[in-house]
Amino acid sequence: MKELWYFILMILMLSILAGFSSMTTPTSAFVANLPPQWGFPTTEFRINGEQLELDLSDAFFDPDGDPLSFSVSPGTGVSAGVYGGKLVVLTDNGGSVTITASDGKSLVSQQISVQR
Numbered sequence: 001m002k003e004l005w006y007f008i009l010m011i012l013m014l015s016i017l018a019g020f021s022s023m024t025t026p027t028s029a030f031v032a033n034l035p036p037q038w039g040f041p042t043t044e045f046r047i048n049g050e051q052l053e054l055d056l057s058d059a060f061f062d063p064d065g066d067p068l069s070f071s072v073s074p075g076t077g078v079s080a081g082v083y084g085g086k087l088v089v090l091t092d093n094g095g096s097v098t099i100t101a102s103d104g105k106s107l108v109s110q111q112i113s114v115q116r
Contacts, residue, residue, distance in 0.1 A: 033066075033103070033105040033106060034062070034063040034064050034106075035062075035105075035106035035107075036060050036061065036062045036066075036068055036101040036102070036103050036106065036108045037060065037061055037062070037063065037108065038110045039058065039059055039060060039061045040059055043110065043111065043112045043113060044112070045089075045114050045115070046115050046116070047089070047091065047115070047116050051089060051090050052087070052088070052089040053086050053087070053088055053089075054086065054087040054089075055085065055086055055087075056082065056085055056099070056101070059087070059099070059110075060099075060101040060108075060110075062103045064103065066103035066105070067104075068101050068102065068103055069101075069104075070082045070085075070087070070099060070100065070102075071099075071100045072097055072098065072099050072100070073097070073100070074095070074097050074098075075095045075096040075097060075098075076095060077092065078091045078094075078095035078096065078097055078114060079091070080097045087099060089114050091114055091116065093116060094113070094114055094116050095113075095114060096111055096113050096114065097111070097112050097114060098110070098111045098112075099111075
């Protein structure tokens with residue numbers, strides 16, 4: 001009977017150790033997150049019609065391939081929002097908008113200038 005308890009205890013300990021060993025990556029390497037990046041060559045935009053529409057999946061990219069989410073903060077005299085992954089900006093005279101991209105681990109902000 002005593003040997004059976006030792007056997008059960010040994011199996012339990014081995015299963016716990018096996019569970020811990022599966023928590024590391026196969027190479028035991030540390031994986032760092034790279035933040036989202038602005039992908040356009042410019043930060044100055046001109047409204048030709050009623051509004052500026054900018055596809056944010058073209059404007060930002062994540063080097064790690066993480067999905068991105070966006071928020072905006074319009075400056076004085078500017079109305080802006082994110083609708084379906086697009087930045088929509090309305091203004092009479094121009095101004096600035098700060099766009100923030102998040103990959104769930106890092107936040108990056110980019111200020112753009114909008115002119116009429």
